[in-house]
């Protein structure tokens with residue numbers, strides 16, 4: 487991967503026709519160091535948010551030793567790290583994948599939210615006696631930008647039975663949940679821990695770990711969350727007051743917050759129609775969340791290798807390169823009013839759920855990756871939120 491001082495430095499030498507992913511591993515390292523220092527338990531990286539080997543390696547070197555995976559592909563990415571502890575936290579897995587994870591990859595921790603999945607794990611591991619089984623409970627996701635509650639999580643009425651059944655089979659019994667991605671209210675975690683408490687009390691079991699999942703927010707324009715310190719404080723207090731023993735471990739599984747700042751994507755404008763810009767990346771590329779969840783990613787225009795500003799700004803929508811009309815990112819993206827074909831746009835905070843969402847639909851989905859040394863667009867891990875963006879000018 488080639489390294490440049492900044493995206494402008496790159497554009498003074500190249501005029502890429504395909505979108506370019508601009509990695510800032512230093513931003514992922516800063517986020518990881520912050521989480522390792524401030525979370526009152528062990529931090530599992532949710533590999534799905536950015537499975538790039540560069541990012542995994544950066545997080546490992548910054549002190550992350552626990553990883554949450556969803557598939558055999560993600561497990562393979564962790565093979566170079568002998569001391570990585572892998573948690574297979576997809577609550578519904580193929581039996582062949584469970585078997586391979588247990589017997590070939592040495593994975594002992596699995597999540598589940600039904601008796602059927604418990605049975606499946608037991609059969610696939612030949613009724614292993616050394617399992618860490620994490621019961622995923624359903625919790626309120628209403629304060630998150632991206633609720634995940636519809637698909638997974640045992641309901642409160644069924645949780646006690648599942649906890650008791652799992653306790654009988656687990657060497658280590660865990661409870662886990664996810665409050666939804668980009669959770670804007672730190673108290674969502676406290677309420678979820680209270681719900682876990684109610685289920686544990688009703689079940690009459692002792693648990694060995696509590697995993698508060700992901701959901702920690704990143705900064706986007708107009709969606710500025712409470713300081714991350716506040717999330718840590720709320721979780722610490724709720725965990726201290728919970729019905730868990732002194733020996734109970736605490737885990738979290740951040741994806742977005744760890745890696746959002748670690749990449750931007752450089753796109754090229756191919757046509758302008760009024761306030762709509764046609765660009766060379768979109769909903770089937772790195773901009774899935776901009777299209778489907780209307781994420782307002784920060785943008786800056788670059789013309790002739792320099793940041794382009796103008797006294798007048800306008801709101802733009804962006805069309806991606808495929809022939810599908812859902813390939814549309816409504817924004818609004820605030821850019822100079824005189825944007826035109828040929829201009830480049832750098833779209834920030836795309837380190838999480840950016841490149842990993844790319845498909846080859848319509849033959850797109852290619853493009854270079856570069857490493858840049860300049861600061862991310864916005865940072866929750868520097869003293870104040872915006873100077874990083876200003877330093878880039």
Ligand SMILES: Cc1ncc(COP(=O)(O)O)c(C=O)c1O
Pocket residue numbers: 532535554575576634664666667668699700701702739740741742743838
């Ligand atoms: C089981 C699990 N853990 C962690 C995460 C990471 O969540 P986030 O990126 O919101 O931190 C996800 C995201 O889908 C998930 O499904």
